[in-house]
Amino acid sequence: MATDVQDVLGARVKRVEDERFITGRGRYLDDISFPGLAHLAVLRSPFAHANIRSIDTSAARAMPGVLAVITGADIPYNPLPMAWPAGGSSGIRNNVNTPRVLATDGVKWTGEGVAAVVAETVAQAVDALEAIQVDWEPLPAVVDAEEALKPGAPQLHENAPNNVVFEWSVGNAEGTAKAIEEAEVVVRQRLVNQRLIPNPMEVRGDIGRYDPGTDEYTLWFSSQTPHIQRLLVGIFMMGIPENKLRCISPDVGGAFGTKIFCYPDYGLVLFASKLIGGRPVKWVETRRENYVSTIHGRDHITYVEVAGKRDGEVTGLRVKTIANLGGRLSTIGPGIPTTLYGRVLSGCYRIPNVYAEVTGVYTNTAFVDAYRGAGRPEATYVVERAMDLFADEIGMDPAEVRRRNFLPPDAFPYDNPSGLLTAVNGSKVYVDSGNYEPALDKALAIAGYADIGRAKEEARRRGRLLGVGLSSYLEICGVAPSKWIGAVGEGWGAAMWESANIKVHLTGKVVVTMGTQPQGQGHETTYAQIVAHELGVPMEDIVVQHSDTQGTPFGYGSYGSRTSNVGSTAAIKAAAKIRDKARRMAAHMLEASPDDIEIDGAEYRVKGSPDKKKTLQEIAFALDLAFDVPEGMEPYLDETAYHDTPNCTFPFGTHVAIVEIDEATGEVELERYVAVDDVGNKINPMIVEGQLHGGIVQGVGQALWEEAIYDEDGQLLSGSMLDYALPRASWLPTIELDETVTPSPVNPLGVKGVGEAGAIASTAAVANAVIDALSPLGIRHLDMPYTPQKVWRAIQSAKGGQA
Amino acid sequence: MSTEHVSLTVNGTRRELDVEPRRLLVQALREDLGLTGTHVGCDTTQCGACTVLVDGAAVKSCTILAVQADGRSVTTIEGMAAADGTLHPLQEAFRDQHGLQCGFCTPGMIMAAADLLAHNPDPSDAEIRHGIEGNICRCTGYQNIVAAIRQAAAVTREGTSVQPPATAA
Numbered sequence: 001m002a003t004d005v006q007d008v009l010g011a012r013v014k015r016v017e018d019e020r021f022i023t024g025r026g027r028y029l030d031d032i033s034f035p036g037l038a039h040l041a042v043l044r045s046p047f048a049h050a051n052i053r054s055i056d057t058s059a060a061r062a063m064p065g066v067l068a069v070i071t072g073a074d075i076p077y078n079p080l081p082m083a084w085p086a087g088g089s090s091g092i093r094n095n096v097n098t099p100r101v102l103a104t105d106g107v108k109w110t111g112e113g114v115a116a117v118v119a120e121t122v123a124q125a126v127d128a129l130e131a132i133q134v135d136w137e138p139l140p141a142v143v144d145a146e147e148a149l150k151p152g153a154p155q156l157h158e159n160a161p162n163n164v165v166f167e168w169s170v171g172n173a174e175g176t177a178k179a180i181e182e183a184e185v186v187v188r189q190r191l192v193n194q195r196l197i198p199n200p201m202e203v204r205g206d207i208g209r210y211d212p213g214t215d216e217y218t219l220w221f222s223s224q225t226p227h228i229q230r231l232l233v234g235i236f237m238m239g240i241p242e243n244k245l246r247c248i249s250p251d252v253g254g255a256f257g258t259k260i261f262c263y264p265d266y267g268l269v270l271f272a273s274k275l276i277g278g279r280p281v282k283w284v285e286t287r288r289e290n291y292v293s294t295i296h297g298r299d300h301i302t303y304v305e306v307a308g309k310r311d312g313e314v315t316g317l318r319v320k321t322i323a324n325l326g327g328r329l330s331t332i333g334p335g336i337p338t339t340l341y342g343r344v345l346s347g348c349y350r351i352p353n354v355y356a357e358v359t360g361v362y363t364n365t366a367f368v369d370a371y372r373g374a375g376r377p378e379a380t381y382v383v384e385r386a387m388d389l390f391a392d393e394i395g396m397d398p399a400e401v402r403r404r405n406f407l408p409p410d411a412f413p414y415d416n417p418s419g420l421l422t423a424v425n426g427s428k429v430y431v432d433s434g435n436y437e438p439a440l441d442k443a444l445a446i447a448g449y450a451d452i453g454r455a456k457e458e459a460r461r462r463g464r465l466l467g468v469g470l471s472s473y474l475e476i477c478g479v480a481p482s483k484w485i486g487a488v489g490e491g492w493g494a495a496m497w498e499s500a501n502i503k504v505h506l507t508g509k510v511v512v513t514m515g516t517q518p519q520g521q522g523h524e525t526t527y528a529q530i531v532a533h534e535l536g537v538p539m540e541d542i543v544v545q546h547s548d549t550q551g552t553p554f555g556y557g558s559y560g561s562r563t564s565n566v567g568s569t570a571a572i573k574a575a576a577k578i579r580d581k582a583r584r585m586a587a588h589m590l591e592a593s594p595d596d597i598e599i600d601g602a603e604y605r606v607k608g609s610p611d612k613k614k615t616l617q618e619i620a621f622a623l624d625l626a627f628d629v630p631e632g633m634e635p636y637l638d639e640t641a642y643h644d645t646p647n648c649t650f651p652f653g654t655h656v657a658i659v660e661i662d663e664a665t666g667e668v669e670l671e672r673y674v675a676v677d678d679v680g681n682k683i684n685p686m687i688v689e690g691q692l693h694g695g696i697v698q699g700v701g702q703a704l705w706e707e708a709i710y711d712e713d714g715q716l717l718s719g720s721m722l723d724y725a726l727p728r729a730s731w732l733p734t735i736e737l738d739e740t741v742t743p744s745p746v747n748p749l750g751v752k753g754v755g756e757a758g759a760i761a762s763t764a765a766v767a768n769a770v771i772d773a774l775s776p777l778g779i780r781h782l783d784m785p786y787t788p789q790k791v792w793r794a795i796q797s798a799k800g801g802q803a
Numbered sequence: 804m805s806t807e808h809v810s811l812t813v814n815g816t817r818r819e820l821d822v823e824p825r826r827l828l829v830q831a832l833r834e835d836l837g838l839t840g841t842h843v844g845c846d847t848t849q850c851g852a853c854t855v856l857v858d859g860a861a862v863k864s865c866t867i868l869a870v871q872a873d874g875r876s877v878t879t880i881e882g883m884a885a886a887d888g889t890l891h892p893l894q895e896a897f898r899d900q901h902g903l904q905c906g907f908c909t910p911g912m913i914m915a916a917a918d919l920l921a922h923n924p925d926p927s928d929a930e931i932r933h934g935i936e937g938n939i940c941r942c943t944g945y946q947n948i949v950a951a952i953r954q955a956a957a958v959t960r961e962g963t964s965v966q967p968p969a970t971a972a
Contacts, residue, residue, distance in 0.1 A: 024840015202842070696944055722847045
């Protein structure tokens with residue numbers, strides 16, 4: 001029945017892709033092998049800042065199995081492109097320095113690659129690394145962004161005085177200064193959003209192959225953006241036309257943003273393959289390598305001022321943020337603390353005066369770029385801590401402060417009066433839809449917020465400090481309208497539309513080819529649900545393809561929770577073209593007018609004559625054989641659509657965290673976590689819940705356990721999973737999810753996107769809960785992560801004891 | 804480097820290998836035997852993506868040498884389904900409960916869960932969470948993994964003939 005087939009949209013459909021993963025038949029990068037495969041290992045700098053006087057590779061070349069030893073001087077490629085200058089071409093100066101495939105001008109962080117060995121086996125390549133002699137000239141290093149800005153700090157790049165990458169601002173400087181000056185209450189706080197190491201379970205890896213016969217390259221990589229890399233790696237880095245480079249992402253074992261970017265190893269394996277005559281060359285990181293050669297996230301130091309009235313109204317928010325971008329810039333590093341951070345600093349509130357200044361800084365640390373949430377967790381942390389600090393100052397319930405400042409439900413589409421959402425070229429995005437109070441109310445009710453006082457007393461009797469924390473977040477995703485995000489307006493030197501191709505083969509089987517790129521989000525299922533709904537074809541007759549740039553329409557990949565907004569709409573548009581052509585062909589086959597054809601699932605019928613009908617399969621068959629097609633109609637049922645979203649989308653919600661702290665040990669336990677999220681409509685609620693669970697736990701990880709720590713010499717002390725504490729199952733409660741549903745007007749499905757929302761909300765909720773628990777001791781703020789040692793010291797200090 | 808001869812049963816089949824003494828079991832499984840379902844996720848024995856069963860017990864195959872598996876019986880994710888393709892209740896449950904997203908941790912997680920359930924057929928949620936402490940997942944937040952293991956435990960208790968795969972040699 002047509003309706004059964006089409007009912008899959010919005011249903012908890014089990015995932016199509018699971019079959020291969022649960023049987024161990026997934027095909028991740030390191031599972032791929034070829035005859036003649038050679039292996040590459042990279043020699044990485046043990047110093048955070050150093051010149052290279054010389055590199056002697058002679059001994060390495062002589063080692064068993066070694067096919068080549070490469071240094072930066074051997075590689076004629078350009079430095080990697082940086083595709084998102086802060087402020088675009090608005091005139092803001094960006095002092096750009098990006099990595100080369102192998103460093104040629106010294107090294108700027110511990111782990112930067114300086115040489116590579118290609119050998120028959122991985123072990124032989126790694127063994128030969130040890131035989132490479134590098135004459136280093138170590139230099140003083142600086143790892144803290146505020147220190148790096150000070151006169152006298154070690155200078156990383158000649159073109160970046162005081163290690164400044166850019167200075168950017170957004171909002172209404174004068175109005176905000178006035179609001180702060182005239183305010184009844186002003187609260188000021190320094191906040192650190194600490195550096196994180198994203199840690200997808202699959203590290204990065206690549207295989208490069210040069211074909212001497214065609215002078216073409218193929219790059220297999222664990223990447224979120226195969227099509228974009230054809231441009232970045234081909235045109236910008238290698239200086240070859242994009243049609244000489246084919247990029248393929250196999251199954252990607254998690255990414256969370258780390259696999260968006262252009263990386264040096266992409267050029268390295270391609271160069272190496274050509275060097276050794278076209279044998280394929282594979283490189284796969286070790287986890288420790290991942291910690292130094294794949295991007296880090298967050299790392300902001302922020303000074304926030306929140307101004308308002310004693311009655312709870314917030315009148316101004318001023319923010320100064322110093323964003324540590326690392327030793328060289330990653331592909332879109334400057335975009336994260338600017339567009340994706342500064343522009344959402346009013347959160348879900350009516351704050352009429354907002355102004356932010358952001359300084360991007362070079363330090364001798366690994367490069368920083370988008371990590372799940374990319375700027376919005378940082379913004380939410382600032383805004384939600386500010387709301388709590390303000391509430392504390394005026395002695396008001398933090399829930400009440402939020403309620404009083406929420407944008408009302410009739411505010412949408414909303415444009416913050418400080419111009420936060422307006423790009424330099426005047427184009428705007430608007431907060432699409434929202435209704436914040438019901439989500440807050442629901443979250444408070446589920447969490448038992450009204451009874452928290454009693455819960456705190458009861459915990460106290462057990463020697464525990466109980467705290468409750470809120471995070472009412474608004475996030476911007478579904479990126480993005482090309483004219484808003486494009487170079488003139490914002491800096492991302494490209495567009496962000498999306499493509500979908502749908503072919504209906506003569507058997508009635510459907511192939512959907514997408515330009516997006518899953519890394520665990522279940523696209524093979526969700527797109528099939530959409531197309532099943534649109535075309536009336538059963539899901540089992542639909543195959544969703546992606547990831548190979550050969551012969552497929554260009555797409556911008558998956559990140560920024562964009563797939564459900566932009567990708568889905570492209571698929572719907574392509575399906576509409578299919579239906580339209582099928583209708584006209586059906587009319588021809590049935591000798592009726594196209595206007596007299598009604599579509600019921602996959603059946604195309606003449607109105608009023610229900611037995612005069614053709615199925616989509618019959619129509620596809622007829623169009624393939626093309627014996628008899630209408631004048632002017634092309635054979636086959638094959639339609640491509642490109643969709644440029646007219647706006648971003650804006651999920652929102654309120655999360656509530658309840659923690660208990662053991663006063664004697666400082667250990668923080670997350671007792672309950674309640675999340676009420678509004679992601680608009682849902683393609684697959686089961687998948688939505690999974691995204692929320694995963695995002696929430698990552699944000700909790702930041703609050704309680706995770707931190708990338710460098711010592712003052714730039715050595716990464718948290719250099720492996722031994723020292724970087726990733727959340728484990730036994731550390732977490734069962735997350736309680738609920739929802740409100742405010743559809744987005746931006747796309748036909750009414751979806752807002754959900755991939756990052758959990759991570760955007762949760763850090764602030766847990767932070768606020770911990771501070772709430774500690775506040776009876778007079779503690780007003782503490783930087784994350786809330787490790788037992790840190791909390792214990794704060795407690796001792798507050799009690800006047802030795803810390 | 805010289806090699807050692809190793810003889811082991813993998814997923815019920817006797818395999819003979821010549822390996823360098825330094826070769827890890829996970830490398831032998833993935834590269835010498837082509838069983839790429841077992842994954843390498845770290846280099847410090849933290850993550851558990853490499854978990855297999857050796858003589859029925861969960862072992863991180865990145866932390867034992869191939870030579871240490873000599874004479875033993877190894878079960879990998881590829882050996883969990885029945886010969887006719889019928890999925891193990893754990894595999895079914897992971898799909899039913901959306902206990903995986905990217906799938907990379909999943910084989911190791913399933914093998915660790917198999918060991919857990921073999922020792923504790925009716926675990927509480929807390930016991931499940933403790934039992935998979937040695938396996939890191941970055942995608943799911945563990946919630947649906949716990950639900951999947953709970954389902955598999957129930958199915959097994961209800962007598963849907965689940966033995967740990969025939970490995971105890």
